[in-house]
Amino acid sequence: MSFSGKDFQHQYHGDARMALARSPLALESRPLHWQIAAVFFGTVALAVASQISVPMVPVPVTMQTFAVMTLGALYGWKLGALTVLAWLGEAMLGAPVLSGGAGGPAPFVGPTAGYLAAFPICAALTGWLAERGWNGRRPLLALAAMGIGHVLCLTLGAAWLTVLFGFETAIATGVAPFLVGLALKSALGAVVLRQIAQMSGKRAE
Template identity: 60%
Template sequence: MRSLTPALLLAFSPLAPQNRSLAWKAAAVVLGTLALALSSYIAVPMVPVPVTMQTFAVTLIGALYGWRLGGLTIIAWLMEGALGLPVLSGGAAGLAHFIGPTGGYLFAFPIAGMVTGFLAERGWNGHRVVLAFLAMLAGNALCLLLGAAWLSAMIGIGAAITAGVLPFLVGAVLKSALATAALKGLARR
């Protein structure tokens, strides 16, 4: 197995966020929250949880920004939604979404982005496609697991798995593959 060299760890992302100024990082957070908001508008309505491109954006931001900046960006986006900006699924906003059926998924997003970023910083990035895909898949799986755990408190474990996990499995694999392809494409630059 190939060991992780310091150069590989430093070059985890084509954006090289670890080598950027504070102003660049602040702009990256703003752009990241915009990307997350846009991904929220790409939705297929389902009950009790809609299918969106949010997990695609969450995992990709984690992989591109790293665990710290990625987590901060996702938390900033969630704060925008909590404060009433229309950045959540389908333009939704407000605290009610954080205590309703989607709350567990929302709280899982920063964790998923941070895990994906942590793995990317350790070489699970666009330079190693299979590992990048596994990192993206891990982020998606965390969202489903934590979201379903929250949902199960409201509707029971069986119903939470049926309504909050199973319909999202194929999408999780597809979004992981798409995020990996985007990361690979960016890594070539």
């Protein structure tokens, strides 16, 4: 059986594409009990991040978006979105896992509803991008992925605030106060992804 240079090149690029279409932690290839444990850990991390907040009206500044984007990028789009949905499900059932220990249905119809609805979408987006190379192996792309996820979250959150309070109020209270945090949390997320990529690379050597 012959193996030409073209065959080798085709296989190399195919393997590279498969490697890129995989989350940094490769959880999608792990056994089911690993994935269940990852979802549980992720919901705990999201609950803890939600308690790190700066009170503001009508929406507080929290580390929720950092945790959402980072989990999505690490877990991949499917498991990342599922983890965020599980966390939101806990909140809907009354568990005090949202900002300020909030839980129950009220946050899902109040000013924060747009952001909460955006979270699983943003986790899926950053996970999808990470699976295609926008991760810690390419720090600038990781930073861009984090930024895009945060911008999408602000956009969807502001859209709901516009319904409740009008466009000008939505921008003034639901977007502008979060822009500095957007940049800082995106940079922090990219650093975390870079560190994990470097640790994974050392283990593979």
